[in-house]
Amino acid sequence: MTTLQASPAGARPGEGTPVPLISLEDVRCHFRTPRGVVKAVDGVSFSAAPGEIVCLVGESGCGKTTAGKIAAGLLAPTGGRVLFEGHDIARLRGQDFNRFRRGVQLVHQDPYASINPLHTVGATLAAPLLRHRFASGNAGARRRAAELLDLVDLTPSADFLDKYPHQLSGGQRQRVAIARALTVEPRFIVADEPVSMVDVSIRISLLNTMLRLQRELGTGFLFITHDLALARYFAWGGRIGVMYVGRMVEIGLASDIIARPQHPYTRALLSAIPEADPEVTRNKARVELRSLEIPSLFRLPSGCTFHPRCPLFEEGTCEVATPTLARPAGSVEGSHEVACHLVTRSA
Amino acid sequence: MTAATMSLIQAIPGMGALRAIAVTIGALLRQPSGALGFLGVTFFLAMAFIGPAFFPIDIKPKLDKIYLLPSAEYPLGTDYQGRDVLSQIVHGGRDIIIVATTTALITTFVAVTLGALAGFLGGWFDSIVLGIADIILTIPQFPLLLVLASFVRLNNIVLLGVLLAALGWPALMRAIRSQVLSLRQRDYVEAARCLDLGTAHIVFQEILPSMSGYVAISFTLGMINAIFLQVGLIFLGLVPLTGNNWGVMLQLAWVRGAIFYKNALAYILAPVIAISLLQLSLILLARSLEEIFNPRLRKGN
Numbered sequence: 001m002t003t004l005q006a007s008p009a010g011a012r013p014g015e016g017t018p019v020p021l022i023s024l025e026d027v028r029c030h031f032r033t034p035r036g037v038v039k040a041v042d043g044v045s046f047s048a049a050p051g052e053i054v055c056l057v058g059e060s061g062c063g064k065t066t067a068g069k070i071a072a073g074l075l076a077p078t079g080g081r082v083l084f085e086g087h088d089i090a091r092l093r094g095q096d097f098n099r100f101r102r103g104v105q106l107v108h109q110d111p112y113a114s115i116n117p118l119h120t121v122g123a124t125l126a127a128p129l130l131r132h133r134f135a136s137g138n139a140g141a142r143r144r145a146a147e148l149l150d151l152v153d154l155t156p157s158a159d160f161l162d163k164y165p166h167q168l169s170g171g172q173r174q175r176v177a178i179a180r181a182l183t184v185e186p187r188f189i190v191a192d193e194p195v196s197m198v199d200v201s202i203r204i205s206l207l208n209t210m211l212r213l214q215r216e217l218g219t220g221f222l223f224i225t226h227d228l229a230l231a232r233y234f235a236w237g238g239r240i241g242v243m244y245v246g247r248m249v250e251i252g253l254a255s256d257i258i259a260r261p262q263h264p265y266t267r268a269l270l271s272a273i274p275e276a277d278p279e280v281t282r283n284k285a286r287v288e289l290r291s292l293e294i295p296s297l298f299r300l301p302s303g304c305t306f307h308p309r310c311p312l313f314e315e316g317t318c319e320v321a322t323p324t325l326a327r328p329a330g331s332v333e334g335s336h337e338v339a340c341h342l343v344t345r346s347a
Numbered sequence: 348m349t350a351a352t353m354s355l356i357q358a359i360p361g362m363g364a365l366r367a368i369a370v371t372i373g374a375l376l377r378q379p380s381g382a383l384g385f386l387g388v389t390f391f392l393a394m395a396f397i398g399p400a401f402f403p404i405d406i407k408p409k410l411d412k413i414y415l416l417p418s419a420e421y422p423l424g425t426d427y428q429g430r431d432v433l434s435q436i437v438h439g440g441r442d443i444i445i446v447a448t449t450t451a452l453i454t455t456f457v458a459v460t461l462g463a464l465a466g467f468l469g470g471w472f473d474s475i476v477l478g479i480a481d482i483i484l485t486i487p488q489f490p491l492l493l494v495l496a497s498f499v500r501l502n503n504i505v506l507l508g509v510l511l512a513a514l515g516w517p518a519l520m521r522a523i524r525s526q527v528l529s530l531r532q533r534d535y536v537e538a539a540r541c542l543d544l545g546t547a548h549i550v551f552q553e554i555l556p557s558m559s560g561y562v563a564i565s566f567t568l569g570m571i572n573a574i575f576l577q578v579g580l581i582f583l584g585l586v587p588l589t590g591n592n593w594g595v596m597l598q599l600a601w602v603r604g605a606i607f608y609k610n611a612l613a614y615i616l617a618p619v620i621a622i623s624l625l626q627l628s629l630i631l632l633a634r635s636l637e638e639i640f641n642p643r644l645r646k647g648n
Contacts, residue, residue, distance in 0.1 A: 101543045105541055105542070113533060113534040113535065114534035114535050114538055115538075117557075118557060128544060
């Protein structure tokens with residue numbers, strides 16, 4: 001998949017941007033269950049400037065979807081704050097809250113579950129258009145719905161307006177879901193694994209559609225994925241955050257993370273991506289983990305949660321203290337942060 | 348079930364209500380039990396509401412014709428005053444069906460509205476509605492009706508329907524609520540919340556339409572239950588004996604001692620069989636509707 005690296009450029013990342021569009025500050029989400037407290041998200045912070053692409057990468061169960069739902073305001077964090085244009089969304093009321101509610105939209109992972117099977121595509125798009133006065137009258141809503149379908153490359157749009165979801169393919173449904181998110185002209189879209197349920201052959205065209213929306217409409221994206229290759233393609237001009245069991249272990253410019261991964265976990269993930277050339281793949285230096293077991297969320301390891309698997313594990317340091325995000329040795333200020341005692345030691 | 352039927356059924360919800368009803372009837376007629384149930388219910392409706400126009404009721408006592416066996420002149424024989432039983436059967440269905448429909452309509456409307464809102468909103472609204480429902484559910488229905496019937500003068504059939512509905516909604520409300528609790532977790536409901544489409548839209552446009560089949564079945568079952576209850580009340584003599592209905596016929600046959608005359612067999616059995624056949628038709632209809640709306644119960648697929 002080396003070809004993926006030649007990806008279109010996104011907006012410039014959030015370096016020095018005055019007020020981020022959306023930012024999570026030390027967000028925690030702990031669920032109480034009969035077996036104990038699950039720390040799905042435990043102290044995650046990141047922000048996105050208007051029009052910026054941020055990618056959250058991690059294994060299943062690392063809390064990336066929960067973080068996405070918190071960013072979209074669909075789940076209240078048990079700790080920390082979510083700021084929209086600098087204001088805590090928990091304190092937004094009335095008009096201000098509505099502006100946030102419409103400003104941040106969500107595209108679900110499963111397009112077979114995220115669209116009501118009982119409504120036509122046209123009706124699905126018309127409901128938010130009419131409710132929030134982005135179109136007036138049924139004819140107006142229909143016209144605007146057709147425009148939105150054109151925008152997400154469902155053409156000829158007239159053919160799709162009267163179709164039911166069961167008449168569409170997974171990729172087409174996902175495009176309808178994106179068009180639905182666009183009805184309220186959001187400034188930021190949380191896309192939760194938007195292509196994982198879609199045929200591999202059309203993933204790239206779906207990603208390209210979203211990248212074009214980002215370029216043309218200036219919509220920012222929080223792209224959640226478990227596939228670092230997709231993150232590399234989608235967030236090439238933006239930033240990538242790597243999560244591991246509820247914590248952010250590394251975040252930085254996508255180009256930096258891919259070229260100079262610092263955290264041993266990120267290195268392991270990157271080394272596991274197969275390349276298009278089998279010769280390259282075979283000769284890739286594999287990062288050997290000490291264990292392949294993902295820790296149980298009920299009994300997280302002490303100190304750095306990655307220490308039982310980490311190839312750099314140092315007794316007396318890693319299992320004692322929890323590392324915080326810091327600049328790794330030899331990197332430019334603000335471009336890259338990593339949570340690892342050993343990598344940041346000499347910085 | 349054929350592929351054509353499947354696609355028709357899948358297409359139901361988006362079409363106009365009339366179209367949907369037409370398609371449902373088409374699907375009903377394709378299965379034996381559904382056709383039987385549908386035709387049975389149609390027959391009883393026609394008999395109860397159109398029949399009286401062609402069969403004037405026989406109210407004239409004829410002392411020389413008491414307890415006659417079925418004959419060409421009196422197909423179902425005569426009663427204790429020598430009156431035609433068939434005409435009483437034809438006229439006796441109307442009140443039963445009106446009470447049953449009123450009860451089912453009110454029950455379904457109240458249960459669906461409260462259940463959907465309680466399930467979706469949760470919180471204090473849910474607690475209050477559930478509390479009221481649980482109180483009503485713990486009181487045995489029929490004994491309560493017996494007590495109420497002796498206090499309230501139930502000479503209005505619509506009032507009887509309202510009373511039956513007041514006691515009948517909690518069970519269906521709980522069922523609807525638990526279905527909504529599961530449906531509200533669906534991604535498309537979350538998407539609607541994210542788009543700020545409003546509670547009314549989410550409950551009535553996104554959640555409830557996918558339960559229309561279940562609601563239709565519950566409506567039919569509500570009618571069945573209401574028929575049992577009202578006939579029971581009438582038979583026990585707790586509802587004033589005005590008008591003609593099958594319950595009144597049964598009660599009169601009982602108190603006039605018709606069971607002691609072997610020639611009165613047709614007179615006693617006629618309302619029993621009419622009630623049973625109407626119930627059977629409704630049950631067959633409900634079961635077939637369930638098969639049509641619930642794909643998991645579809646046979647041979």
